[in-house]
Amino acid sequence: MEYTTLGRTGLKASVAGLGCGGNARLGLQRGKSEAEAVALVQRGLDLGVNLLDGAAAYKTEHVIGKAVKGYDRDKLILTTKCNPAAAGELRPVEDIVESLDNSLRELGQDYVDVFFFHAVHPKHYAEVRDRIAPVLQREQEKGKFRFLGVTETPPNDPIQEMGSQAAQDGIWDVMMIGFHMLNQTPRVRMLPHIIKNNIGTLAMFVVRNIFSVPGRLQEEIQGKIDEGKLPEWLAKEKDPLGFLIHEAGAQNLIDAAYRYARHEPGCDVILFGTSSIDHLEANIDSILRPPLPEVDRKRLNELFGDVEGMGLDVPERKKAG
Numbered sequence: 001m002e003y004t005t006l007g008r009t010g011l012k013a014s015v016a017g018l019g020c021g022g023n024a025r026l027g028l029q030r031g032k033s034e035a036e037a038v039a040l041v042q043r044g045l046d047l048g049v050n051l052l053d054g055a056a057a058y059k060t061e062h063v064i065g066k067a068v069k070g071y072d073r074d075k076l077i078l079t080t081k082c083n084p085a086a087a088g089e090l091r092p093v094e095d096i097v098e099s100l101d102n103s104l105r106e107l108g109q110d111y112v113d114v115f116f117f118h119a120v121h122p123k124h125y126a127e128v129r130d131r132i133a134p135v136l137q138r139e140q141e142k143g144k145f146r147f148l149g150v151t152e153t154p155p156n157d158p159i160q161e162m163g164s165q166a167a168q169d170g171i172w173d174v175m176m177i178g179f180h181m182l183n184q185t186p187r188v189r190m191l192p193h194i195i196k197n198n199i200g201t202l203a204m205f206v207v208r209n210i211f212s213v214p215g216r217l218q219e220e221i222q223g224k225i226d227e228g229k230l231p232e233w234l235a236k237e238k239d240p241l242g243f244l245i246h247e248a249g250a251q252n253l254i255d256a257a258y259r260y261a262r263h264e265p266g267c268d269v270i271l272f273g274t275s276s277i278d279h280l281e282a283n284i285d286s287i288l289r290p291p292l293p294e295v296d297r298k299r300l301n302e303l304f305g306d307v308e309g310m311g312l313d314v315p316e317r318k319k320a321g
């Protein structure tokens, strides 16, 4: 494993971070047992993953709690999140504090390393930053969490307005941003500010559905052609990203996606979610491989650099067990 400094937190994070929500929810969404989910997390830990990304909404924190028993807590980075809104309205701040307390109980921990406001909508952002965050900072002073962060809601904010503003504000130690090889919006809107403010970053949506659900890539490309954002000839390509896969390049599309994000300046940790130990091992291998050949990276940037909001959809739950 390789480790990096998570921005101004100074935490030493593995460059591959295990997402405990998303499509797979550590396998619980795919019909796997709790024991299998614990084993999945522990395989990641044994391979050197030290960042586990949790959230109240994922309902996997009890699994994380069980999995980390017996590992050196000081070397782990545990996160939790609470969505400050429900049904489109901001929740009472006491509910958010209660959610944090409940997450600590589920995790069996006295503290987490990062508490995130989860999936903050642009319309709520200013109030979260100015009114709600100061209340949570009092919980931080009590030692319940070490660093404060915010995560985007790309399906509801495809132009990534909230993250673009948050990257410029002084308050956030860590941000979780939606970034992948066909959604490069953060490169211009966020990452320069993130680098300047030394904010730690976790990249999400690196694979999601667009690169893992058969046919989804073609659908997304067609959608952008229909909007006039991509050239028509791409629709005729049976394998529009086939140019990435060759002996000196990527092994497959998922390998390409993880390597593309991993080597983007300003992206510290690449999150991946899975229900499968084979996928977990393959993803860690990909995240540790060298950058894509420059010629392939350039072609991706030329083709997709100006396209906004591709592949930023809600979790794919069809295959749920």
Ligand SMILES: NC(=O)c1ccc[n+]([C@@H]2O[C@H](COP(=O)([O-])OP(=O)(O)OC[C@H]3O[C@@H](n4cnc5c(N)ncnc54)[C@H](OP(=O)(O)O)[C@@H]3O)[C@@H](O)[C@H]2O)c1
Pocket (backbone or CB within 6 Å): 018, 019, 020, 021, 022, 023, 024, 030, 053, 054, 081, 118, 119, 151, 152, 153, 154, 176, 203, 204, 205, 206, 207, 208, 209, 212, 254, 271, 272, 273, 274, 275, 276, 278, 279, 280, 282, 283, 315
């Ligand atoms: N707003 C937020 O805060 C927010 C939003 C989204 C995500 N996240 C975080 O980011 C994490 C990752 O989410 P994500 O959106 O990047 O991805 P994801 O939702 O975890 O989806 C990854 C998908 O790719 C599949 N996959 C993974 N590795 C594969 C491989 N090697 N080969 C084939 N298929 C593979 C997985 O299915 P298999 O089970 O078959 O591997 C899964 O369906 C989440 O768990 C969560 O921690 C946070």
